[in-house]
Amino acid sequence: MRFYGYFRSSAAYRCRIAFNLKGIAPDFAPVHLRRGGGEQFHGAYGALNPQHLVPALEVDGQILTQSLAIIEWLEETRPEPALLPKDPFERAHARAFALAIAAEIHPLNNLRVLGYLKGTLGHDQASVDTWYRHWVDEGLAACEALATRNGHGRFLFGDTPGLADICLVPQLYNARRFHCDLSGLPRLLAVEAAAGEHPAFAAAHPDRQPDAEP
Ligand SMILES: N[C@@H](CCC(=O)N[C@@H](CS)C(=O)NCC(=O)O)C(=O)O
Known part of the structure; x- marks a missing residue:
């Protein structure tokens, strides 16, 4: 593999x-x-x-x-x-949360999108950063509301980590790189803190990969 x-x-x-x-x-x-x-x-x-x-x-x-x-x-x-809850409603909530990140926030802020804004359309770096933060702020605020309404436990949907947490943690890592304001996201930050203590998440951190660069 x-x-x-x-x-x-x-x-x-x-x-x-x-x-x-x-x-x-x-x-x-x-x-x-x-x-x-x-x-x-x-x-x-x-x-x-x-x-x-x-x-x-x-x-x-x-x-x-x-x-x-x-x-x-x-x-x-x-x-x-298992990475998904057993209950079908909970599974739907976990998948919806994962998609809110992977299908809504992330595609708008991908490298090729930012490169197109700057290189082809001629926006300066400040405009590109504003674009980035807009979609992250709006998207993560919705995720906070979804997590508060539908989630429970130490992780997003229970006391063990799953698909939704797997999508959340890398998106928060990205948001920090672009200096997004995360202060209105207490539930998401609490889950991120729990994930930070989990060895599977810690070992997956970008800084710990063989191709990591400063
Ligand atoms: N929906 C895809 C997204 C993959 C994706 O956008 N990967 C980014 C890095 S996070 C990439 O390869 N970007 C290269 C580029 O934009 O040229 C997935 O979940 O795998």
Whole structure:
């Protein structure tokens, strides 16, 4: 099993947490998203993932892409420990929370989107940062409300970590890098603190990856 990722990619970070929670350690193949115009576009990886995004997982002759699809595949092939609650309503809430991040916040602030705003449309860095923070602020405020209304326990949906927490922690890491104001998110920050004490989350942190850079 070979995992293609980049230390700062939050989508790859999600998968690393899931691998750690499931107790598996795939070989790691770094894909540098900035070097030489981005290794995601060229050479072997450019051909491996037609979307030119990380992560990807090579397993049993298959190439899996999209972090949530990779995590669902993991869940289906290695059900323990479970990453989704047992109750169908809770599962729907956990999936909705994960999608609120992975399908709503993250795509608007991806590297290629920020690059297009700055390079092609000619916005300056301050405008790009404003764009970034706008979608994070709005998106995380909604996540805080969802977590408060539907969640419970030490983690988002219970006392053990799951899919929603896996999406939350990397998004908060990104938000901090861009100096977003997180002060109105007490529930999310409490869950992040709980995750910080969990070895699966700690070991997945970008700073602890073999391709980490200052
Ligand atoms: N929805 C995809 C998003 C993947 C994605 O956007 N990856 C980013 C890094 S977090 C990337 O490879 N960006 C490269 C680029 O924008 O050129 C997933 O969840 O896997």
